[in-house]
Amino acid sequence: MPIDHRLSEEYEALRATVAEFARDVIAPKIGGFYEQEEFPYEIVREMGRMGLFGLPFPEEYGGMGGDYFALCIALEELARVDSSVAITLEAGVSLGAMPVFRFGTEEQKREWLPRLCSGEMLGAFGLTEPDCGSDAGGTRTTARLDEAAGQWVINGTKSFITNSGTDITGLVTVTAVTGRTDDGRPLISSIMVPSGTPGFTVSKKYSKVGWNASDTRELSFTDCRVPAANLLGEMGRGYAQFLRILDEGRIAIAALATGLAQGCVDESLEYARSREAFGRPIGANQAIQFKLADMEMRAHTSRLTWRDAASRLVHGEPFKKEAAVAKLYSSEIAVTNAREATQIHGGYGFMNEYPVARMWRDAKILEIGEGTSEVQRMLIARELGLTG
Incomplete structure (x- = not known):
């Protein structure tokens, strides 16, 4: 069949x-x-x-x-x-x-x-820190359990946190060091911090290259106290929990990247049909046709990668490698398609009134957020059995 x-x-x-x-x-x-x-x-x-x-x-x-x-x-x-x-x-x-x-x-x-x-x-997830990006195991934010008060006391800073400062943000889950193993390694736990908690400060919005209609902030915690019951999952298992969350999130980012790549095709195709040069639509030129053919090929292949990974996830099958493949491929082809779309549009592609300009500005972060391209290659290599 x-x-x-x-x-x-x-x-x-x-x-x-x-x-x-x-x-x-x-x-x-x-x-x-x-x-x-x-x-x-x-x-x-x-x-x-x-x-x-x-x-x-x-x-x-x-x-x-x-x-x-x-x-x-x-x-x-x-x-x-x-x-x-x-x-x-x-x-x-x-x-x-x-x-x-x-x-x-x-x-x-x-x-x-x-x-x-x-x-x-809206909820947010506070993982990244100013001095701790890809090395999430190097978390410096701490949470001390005040047993007498039945509260966690949180101190530290989180950076580049999406959805963390809107008027409807109600919850930020943060990773924090809550202890040490016998050999000195940090035990990281996840703790829920409701918005408005004393000691929890939300900084002003970042000035960003792209994603300008989304909310991204730095968060700081100074003797911020939340109930002990706000521990999310098992104490000391926060690192493993966030790895699972990021594995899933990479599939979502791959789908988002695929959409951006396909949007570049949509906008460029419409422009190539309507824009005329030397007496005919630029889409009649083989150079433009080949660009669009390659852009469509990349978007189509990208869609197959995220759908494969997502299908494995929902069917309870292993998906870590497939998620990394999808995230790596989709993010990189989104950048390529955005560059090509801008080229097809010429000077208009550099004008913010055209959607491809926005797509070009939005694409680059996809190779960085929720695991850089370098991290994805590392994960794929590990899944292939390569170490060192």
Whole structure:
């Protein structure tokens, strides 16, 4: 029996719905938000009403009863039009809500997930630090348990944290050193910190090259106290937990990158058909045709990588290598397609009024966030059995 790579009716209906929303609601408005570096609250609220933030979560927690594959379908279609909105959803789900779902107690899930799934509240994940990027095991933020008060006392700084300072941010989960092993290695735990907790300071927005309509901040904790019950998962298992979260998140980033790459094809194809030079559309020139053919080939292949990884995830199969392959390939071809799209548009590609200029600015971070390209190559090599 032949293998069918087509989407099921349910997945295709979701894809079409999100595509229409992206085209009709996001596309006409997002340029203004992007240039003003404003967070698009109304768009995010509409995404919440559509159930996008609850896609992979069970209905008992306020979710839509879908899966991670469904989330990635939505991310690709959003990023096909705009990456700021797509990363807001990706971070809100895979980094904000998913740790609570994967590792939280039943009480924690029922307290936080309904609001996170509805989009009423955004969650964030505080991992990266100013002196600790790819070396997440070098975490310097500390959390000391004050047993008498029944509280964690957190001190440290987190950087480049998405969704951490919006008006609807309600929760940041941070990794912190909570002890040491007998041989001196740090024991890292994950602790939930509600927004507004005394001692928790959110800095002003970063001035970024891209993703300008998304929220990214530095966070600092100075004797910040939260209840001992805010420990997420097992004490000392925070490092292992975040590795699992990042493995999943890499598939989501791959889907987002695929959307950006396909969006570059969409915009360039339309431009090549309408822009005339030397008496005919530039799309009649073989040089432009070959560029577009290569761009479509890369986007199509990228889609296959994330769908393979996501399928393995939802079927409970090993997916670490496939997630790294998808993230590495998709992010790098997104950068390539954005560069080629800008070239096809010529001088107009350097003007912010054209979506490809925004895509060009948004693409580079995909090779850095949630594991750099170098880290992905390291992970793939390890999965192939290579060490050292």
